[in-house]
Amino acid sequence: MNKTGLSEAQIRDLLKISKGQDLKYERVLSSMCTYPHRVAVEAHMDFIESNMGDFGLFRGTYELERQVISSLGQLLNYPDAAGYMTTGATESNIQAIRSMRNVSRPASCCERPNIVVPDSAHFSFDKVSDILDIELRKASLDTNLKVSVNSVEDLIDKNTIGLVAIAGSTEFGQIDPIERLSEIALQNNIFLHVDAAFGGFVLPFLDAVYEFDFKLPGVSSIAIDPHKMGLSTIPSGVLLFRESEQLEGLKADTPYLTVSTQYTLTGTRSGASVAATWAVINYLGQEGYRKTVSKCMELTAYLLQELERIEVYPLIEPVMNVVALKVPEADLVRNRLAKEFNWQVSITQNPHCLRLVIMPHVTAEIIGSFVRDLHEVLRS
Numbered sequence: 001m002n003k004t005g006l007s008e009a010q011i012r013d014l015l016k017i018s019k020g021q022d023l024k025y026e027r028v029l030s031s032m033c034t035y036p037h038r039v040a041v042e043a044h045m046d047f048i049e050s051n052m053g054d055f056g057l058f059r060g061t062y063e064l065e066r067q068v069i070s071s072l073g074q075l076l077n078y079p080d081a082a083g084y085m086t087t088g089a090t091e092s093n094i095q096a097i098r099s100m101r102n103v104s105r106p107a108s109c110c111e112r113p114n115i116v117v118p119d120s121a122h123f124s125f126d127k128v129s130d131i132l133d134i135e136l137r138k139a140s141l142d143t144n145l146k147v148s149v150n151s152v153e154d155l156i157d158k159n160t161i162g163l164v165a166i167a168g169s170t171e172f173g174q175i176d177p178i179e180r181l182s183e184i185a186l187q188n189n190i191f192l193h194v195d196a197a198f199g200g201f202v203l204p205f206l207d208a209v210y211e212f213d214f215k216l217p218g219v220s221s222i223a224i225d226p227h228k229m230g231l232s233t234i235p236s237g238v239l240l241f242r243e244s245e246q247l248e249g250l251k252a253d254t255p256y257l258t259v260s261t262q263y264t265l266t267g268t269r270s271g272a273s274v275a276a277t278w279a280v281i282n283y284l285g286q287e288g289y290r291k292t293v294s295k296c297m298e299l300t301a302y303l304l305q306e307l308e309r310i311e312v313y314p315l316i317e318p319v320m321n322v323v324a325l326k327v328p329e330a331d332l333v334r335n336r337l338a339k340e341f342n343w344q345v346s347i348t349q350n351p352h353c354l355r356l357v358i359m360p361h362v363t364a365e366i367i368g369s370f371v372r373d374l375h376e377v378l379r380s
């Protein structure tokens with residue numbers, strides 16, 4: 001640290017240089033994040049000092065959080081859901097599984113508990129397993145990259161405390177057969193957590209109807225991320241529980257704060273992103289999100305149409321605005337796109353495909369110029 005401070009002008013200049021090194025979202029087709037909505041950014045700045053770790057001091061922000069939980073509970077067909085705002089789906093997933101473990105305490109209490117997750121589960125579940133010392137059993141996928149129900153059933157045993165289903169997998173944007181998993185969870189009397197980090201702000205706004213939320217009686221918790229397709233600021237995640245008992249399973253005493261208990265993983269936490277999320281969901285409403293999602297889906301269809309002309313095809317018909325493309329030597333293609341044309345795309349692991357996410361910052365022009373550059377790379 002400097003002995004004496006720099007001037008504001010120096011700070012601004014140095015920050016400008018760093019910001020100049022960050023990539024612009026206009027060249028990014030690999031991320032599930034995007035520019036936050038202007039209304040969210042304004043609210044975020046207005047509540048910048050608000051700390052939800054001690055929400056007795058920030059009662060107004062706390063009330064906004066209650067309203068966010070209730071609005072998203074309503075969106076996901078359970079207005080009375082309990083929950084809180086997390087830093088994102090990683091924290092939501094950790095806390096959902098921690099609650100399962102604390103609440104279920106199966107008869108076989110002294111053995112190591114396990115959860116069954118799809119092989120396509122986000123890597124946050126590896127962290128969950130490590131932190132909570134819970135065995136992670138990975139169920140195989142079918143040819144459509146949905147989890148195989150038979151494989152899930154085979155992996156359940158007396159130490160299984162819950163299942164995880166994905167509504168919009170990170171790599172393929174696929175939805176697991178959640179109706180069936182809900183039945184299996186009920187039959188086995190275990191929890192079912194739905195990771196809708198990405199899909200939560202997409203599926204309710206598609207023309208096609210998918211059952212993935214609390215409408216299914218076996219679904220006990222849901223992770224949904226406002227900082228992805230919700231257009232809020234980072235860090236904005238939401239964890240919802242069907243039963244308040246599940247939230248109670250996360251309770252810790254907080255002796256020296258204005259409130260005596262806390263359910264969160266983090267202590268000090270951003271009230272700014274609570275205000276941002278409240279602002280953007282209330283400003284856009286269902287109609288606003290429907291427009292955003294339609295635009296992304298139209299551009300996804302446009303992308304596929306343009307790709308067909310250069311004989312590049314998707315691995316599966318995209319369900320949402322996530323596309324995996326079959327190209328030979330995908331890693332090489334990805335590296336050349338980055339190096340020669342400054343495009344950021346990612347790679348799926350199994351099989352190796354180019355992965356694109358058509359977020360709200362993507363336009364038809366961006367797609368046109370991306371397809372031209374991809375064609376160039378594939379030709380030479």
Ligand SMILES: *Cc1c(COP(=O)(O)O)cnc(C)c1O
Nearest residue numbers: 088089090091122170195197198
């Ligand atoms: C993005 C994502 C996560 C992780 O969310 P963070 O907000 O990055 O912590 C978890 N699950 C799925 C399905 C995701 O797409």
